Amino acid sequence: MVELLLLRHGIAEERCPERADGERALTALGRSRTRAVAERLVLLGLGCDQLVTSPLVRARQTAEIAIAAGLLAQGSPSLSLVADAALAPGGDPLPLVAEFQRVASAHSRLQRLALVGHEPDLGALAARLIGAPEGAVVLKKAGIALLLLGSGQGQLKLLMAPRQLLGTQ
Numbered sequence: 001m002v003e004l005l006l007l008r009h010g011i012a013e014e015r016c017p018e019r020a021d022g023e024r025a026l027t028a029l030g031r032s033r034t035r036a037v038a039e040r041l042v043l044l045g046l047g048c049d050q051l052v053t054s055p056l057v058r059a060r061q062t063a064e065i066a067i068a069a070g071l072l073a074q075g076s077p078s079l080s081l082v083a084d085a086a087l088a089p090g091g092d093p094l095p096l097v098a099e100f101q102r103v104a105s106a107h108s109r110l111q112r113l114a115l116v117g118h119e120p121d122l123g124a125l126a127a128r129l130i131g132a133p134e135g136a137v138v139l140k141k142a143g144i145a146l147l148l149l150g151s152g153q154g155q156l157k158l159l160m161a162p163r164q165l166l167g168t169q
Contacts, residue, residue: 004147008122022056030142038070126147129149
């Protein structure tokens, strides 16, 4: 069995016609909250063996912050940032999950995959994996979901907004 950690990007700049959506960066609050969430995940022992991110700027920045906070476990196969278009809005990340499961079954030390992306895609992926209706799982900005994946239907172990993770109001 493997675990899947879904991390939605942090708070980003507002949409505007002068800038492409993919170029929107994290705000100062987005960076600080994302850093605090990543640090808390590490303290909770939720380090990951592999981290894959959406190629959009706000998701890449979130992933970079997570890596800097130590979210990639020591001895993980790759300490570099991997971006995949399957995590861009409207993409299908299910093949990434299936490939990690396949590789993990051959390498017992691989246990947890982290995906950094966007809503509603991450929530839809989680719902699909646990057999819930679409829209049943929603991740807040810098929020997380942790799923346990086996050969059958997955199990939702944790769904938290940043405020819950950090104990703030």
